[in-house]
Structure formats: structure tokens, C-alpha cells
Amino acid sequence: MSEFEPTIIGFLCNWCAYAGADLAGTSRIQYPPNIRIIRVMCSGRVDPAFILEAFKDGADGVLVAGCHLPSDCHYLSGNFKAQKRFILLENMLSQLGVEPERLRLEWISASEGDKFAAVVKDMVTKLKKLGPSPLKNGGNAIG
Amino acid sequence: MDKLKFAFYWAASCGGCEIAVLDINEKILDVVAKADIVFWPVAMDIKYKDVEAMPDKSIDVCLFNGAIRNSENEHMAKLLRQKTKVLVAFGSCAHEGCIPGLANLHDRKEIFERVYCETPSTKNPDKVVPASPVKVKEGELDKPEFYDTVKTLDQTVDVDYYLPGCPPPVDLIVNALDAITKGELPPKGAVLAPSKSVCDECPRKKEQKKISKIYRVYEKAPDPEKCLLEQGILCMGPATRAGCGAQCLNVDYPCTGCGGPCPNVPEQGAAMLSALASILGVEEEKEGGYDPEKLINQIKDPVGTFYKYSLPHSIINRKVMKK
Numbered sequence: 521m522s523e524f525e526p527t528i529i530g531f532l533c534n535w536c537a538y539a540g541a542d543l544a545g546t547s548r549i550q551y552p553p554n555i556r557i558i559r560v561m562c563s564g565r566v567d568p569a570f571i572l573e574a575f576k577d578g579a580d581g582v583l584v585a586g587c588h589l590p591s592d593c594h595y596l597s598g599n600f601k602a603q604k605r606f607i608l609l610e611n612m613l614s615q616l617g618v619e620p621e622r623l624r625l626e627w628i629s630a631s632e633g634d635k636f637a638a639v640v641k642d643m644v645t646k647l648k649k650l651g652p653s654p655l656k657n658g659g660n661a662i663g
Numbered sequence: 664m665d666k667l668k669f670a671f672y673w674a675a676s677c678g679g680c681e682i683a684v685l686d687i688n689e690k691i692l693d694v695v696a697k698a699d700i701v702f703w704p705v706a707m708d709i710k711y712k713d714v715e716a717m718p719d720k721s722i723d724v725c726l727f728n729g730a731i732r733n734s735e736n737e738h739m740a741k742l743l744r745q746k747t748k749v750l751v752a753f754g755s756c757a758h759e760g761c762i763p764g765l766a767n768l769h770d771r772k773e774i775f776e777r778v779y780c781e782t783p784s785t786k787n788p789d790k791v792v793p794a795s796p797v798k799v800k801e802g803e804l805d806k807p808e809f810y811d812t813v814k815t816l817d818q819t820v821d822v823d824y825y826l827p828g829c830p831p832p833v834d835l836i837v838n839a840l841d842a843i844t845k846g847e848l849p850p851k852g853a854v855l856a857p858s859k860s861v862c863d864e865c866p867r868k869k870e871q872k873k874i875s876k877i878y879r880v881y882e883k884a885p886d887p888e889k890c891l892l893e894q895g896i897l898c899m900g901p902a903t904r905a906g907c908g909a910q911c912l913n914v915d916y917p918c919t920g921c922g923g924p925c926p927n928v929p930e931q932g933a934a935m936l937s938a939l940a941s942i943l944g945v946e947e948e949k950e951g952g953y954d955p956e957k958l959i960n961q962i963k964d965p966v967g968t969f970y971k972y973s974l975p976h977s978i979i980n981r982k983v984m985k986k
Contacts, residue, residue, distance in 0.1 A: 564941075569933035572978040572986065590948070600948045603955050604940035612936065613963035617983030652982040 526580035526647035528555040528640070533563045533626045536629050537585035542597040545635030549638035552644040555583065562586065563625075564598025568609045571623070580653045582645055585636070588627040599627065621646050622653060631641065667723040667844065669694070670702035670714075671753075672743055673764045674729030674736035675813065681705045683830035684726070697844045700721070712940040714742060720866065722746050724843050726826070730975065731814040735807035745822040749843070751855075755829040755921050756969040757816040758854075758886045760975025762829075767974050767981035769813040770865040790880055811976050811984065825854045829921035829972060833905045856874060856906035858926045865900055865909040867891065873945035891917045892942075897968060902928065902935035921972050932969035932977055935971045 565584025
């Protein structure tokens with residue numbers, strides 16, 4: 521049987537993290553192709569329901585990435601909002617039995633292509649060890 | 664015109680919805696003038712087999728309260744769907760799972776262990792828990808099967824309308840019964856409640872929402888004029904559908920979310936989680952002393968707070984079950 525390949529949904533902010541991912545690409549930095557990137561205007565735009573939906577629809581991990589704290593956010597405080605929501609969502613998902621390693625919040629600037637690649641690589645390694653998400657394909661959580 | 668035929672049923676619920684029907688007081692006389700009640704286990708001596716004997720679609724309206732937690736609930740939901748023209752999910756349990764739905768944080772085995780073995784008042788050295796079927800000397804006994812997961816009515820059968828609330832507010836019941844008896848119901852699938860949020864009906868003064876400390880209800884005597892959320896008392900009003908006239912807020916108690924989600928924001932818990940996180944520690948972000956973990960960890964029970972009434976109805980409807 522071939523090795524388990526996790527699917528990661530990445531919500532990247534337009535101004536920093538997405539540009540960082542772009543830089544990783546233009547700099548030809550190799551990273552695993554397991555991540556599906558969704559560009560959002562701000563990490564503060566990521567509704568916790570998006571993350572729940574991603575898990576329900578079969579994601580093994582979710583990455584939210586935005587501009588560095590405290591003052592890089594294009595909209596001043598979107599990254600603060602993202603961070604607080606993220607911690608609260610993490611607490612909630614652990615009550616629901618979802619491993620915290622499946623969720624990750626990172627600050628990646630437009631010049632940090634190497635950091636983006638390293639984060640994805642690290643996530644993929646950890647998720648491979650963890651195995652498929654228990655919420656996958658409706659999972660046993662649903663029903 | 665023939666009288667309408669009404670049915671009422673309770674599945675996994677507390678009985679409060681039954682009382683809510685009677686809370687419409689003398690209006691019940693208008694209802695019985697226009698309708699015959701053909702099935703209502705709490706008030707009438709009637710058996711399930713009598714319902715089974717009714718022709719299909721012979722009941723005009725069934726107000727069904729309670730979640731689907733065992734095979735009896737499921738059987739009755741399916742039976743009443745078959746016999747009824749208009750099936751209304753009545754109250755938060757049928758609509759979203761409500762308090763019984765919080766059992767989705769556990770499974771059957773855990774619940775049985777807790778209820779039948781571990782509770783301090785229980786003496787059960789042989790660890791006898793409900794099982795089905797059971798052989799006794801007279802034969803085999805069957806009882807409803809208890810499910811691992813609580814479901815809403817519409818996860819079990821097709822539902823025509825929803826009446827939210829725990830229990831539904833009297834005004835909403837009266838409006839719904841009026842609409843039914845006059846034949847003026849909105850399109851199928853509608854929630855029979857206003858499309859505003861509880862904040863819209865709340866008389867409290869609302870200024871700027873930014874808080875640093877969260878108080879539990881018993882920790883603080885709130886200012887009776889000011890928004891409770893602005894005083895640090897966790898109130899689900901912004902994410903909850905109106906129709907209740909902000910009854911709880913009028914007696915200094917925060918909204919806990921029984922009205923379910925507002926239209927177009929189906930995930931009530933996520934909406935409130937998001938709103939609360941963004942107003943928490945706004946000062947600290949600017950002035951220094953910002954410690955996100957400390958701020959957020961003031962919320963002790965996120966699922967129980969944000970999904971108190973809606974866990975079975977939510978995107979992730981239960982705790983992951985170990986195989």
C-alpha cells in the first residue's frame with residue numbers, strides 16, 4: 521500500500537503569507553504538494569466555520585497564515601483577531617476529539633518563502649505520523 | 664370546512680415544549696375551534712398503534728418536539744412524517760438537538776457507565792446497563808435502542824417548518840398556529856421566527872464592544888441598563904435568532920442561544936466564537952500586556968458555551984468516536 525498523503529487546506533492572507541508562498545515558488549524552493557492554498561484578504565477573514573467545513577470535507581490539516589504580529593497586518597489588527605479565534609477554535613476542537621496538531625497558525629511575511637516551505641514540510645511530516653483525520657469522508661464523527 | 668387535524672409528539676426532550684403549547688392560554692380555544700387534536704401522548708390516552716392505523720397524510724399538522732436519541736424517537740418521527748401533511752420541528756431539540764444534543768460529547772458506552780454505574784447515588788455492583796433484547800422467563804423483552812449520536816428531526820425525516828426556542832416563545836407559537844389555521848404559511852423550510860438577532864430586540868444600551876475579563880453569571884451583579892457582553896458576561900445574543908423579545912436579558916440573564924442561528928449564518932457557535940475572540944483584549948492589543956492564551960483560556964467550555972443548543976446541527980456534530 522502506498523504511503524498516506526495528507527491533504528492540507530491553507531488559508532493564506534493576500535499581503536504576507538500568500539506572497540511568501542509565491543516567493544517559495546519563484547525561488548524554486550521544493551516543498552510537498554499536499555497543500556491546497558486558498559487566498560483570503562486577511563487572516564482575520566478566516567471564519568472558524570471555514571476551518572470546520574474544511575475538516576468535514578476531508579482535510580487532514582488546516583494551516584492559517586498571515587502577517588507577523590504585532591504590526592505587520594495590512595488591516596492593522598486582523599492578525600490579532602485570527603490568533604484569538606484560532607486559540608479558541610483549537611480549544612473547542614480538542615473538546616471534540618480532534619488532535620491539535622492538525623491545526624496550525626503561522627506568521628509568514630512576503631520575504632519568507634523558505635519559512636513557508638519549511639512549515640508545509642513540517643506539517644506534512646507530522647500529519648503522516650498522525651494518519652488520516654477522523655473527520656474524513658463524513659468520518660465516524662458524523663452519523 | 665372540515666376541522667384541521669393536529670398532532671403533538673415529544674421525542675428526546677424535557678417536556679417544556681408541551682407546557683409551551685399550553686402557555687398560549689385562551690388562544691388554545693381558538694385552536695380547538697378550528698382543529699381536532701388526534702394525537703398527543705401527554706394529554707390523551709392513545710397508543711402508537713392507533714397512529715399506525717390512520718391513513719397516510721391524514722393529519723394536517725404535527726408539532727414534533729424533541730431530538731432523535733433512540734429507535735423509538737426515530738420510529739415515531741418516521742411514522743408521523745408518513746401520516747402528516749405539515750411536519751413542524753417544534754422547539755430547539757427538534758430544530759437543533761438542544762441540551763440532549765450535548766450528549767454527543769460522549770457515546771452510549773460512556774453515558775451508560777456514568778448514569779448506571781458511576782453516579783454517587785447509584786449502587787450497581789453487577790454493572791447492569793440497558794440491553795436489548797433481554798431474555799426473561801416469560802420470553803424476550805425488547806426496548807428502544809439508545810443511539811451513540813443524538814440527531815435533529817431534519818437529520819431523520821423531511822421537515823416542513825421550524826419553530827425555534829427552548830421552548831418556543833408564546834408569540835411565535837400563536838403566529839405559527841394562526842398562519843396554519845388560516846393556511847398562510849411561508850415557503851417550505853422556513854424558520855417561523857423573525858430574521859433579526861436577539862440584540863435587535865434587546866433593550867439594553869449598547870456602546871463599544873471591547874472586553875478584557877469574562878465573568879460567569881454568578882461572579883458579577885450586572886448593570887441593568889448596559890449590554891451584558893460589554894460588561895464581560897458572555898451573551899450569545901449577537902449570534903442568536905430573535906423572536907423571544909430578549910426575555911432573558913430583561914431579567915439580567917445573558918442569552919445562551921436557544922433561538923438557533925440567524926439566517927445566512929448557519930453555524931451559530933462559530934459565529935459567536937469569532938465575534939467574542941475579536942472583542943476580547945482589544946485594549947491590550949494596543950496598550951500592551953496582550954496575552955492571547957490568558958485571554959482565551961477564560962472561556963472554560965467552548966463547546967458548552969457556543970454550541971449549548973446546536974451541537975447535533977453543527978458542522979462537526981459530535982466528538983470523534985474511538986473505533
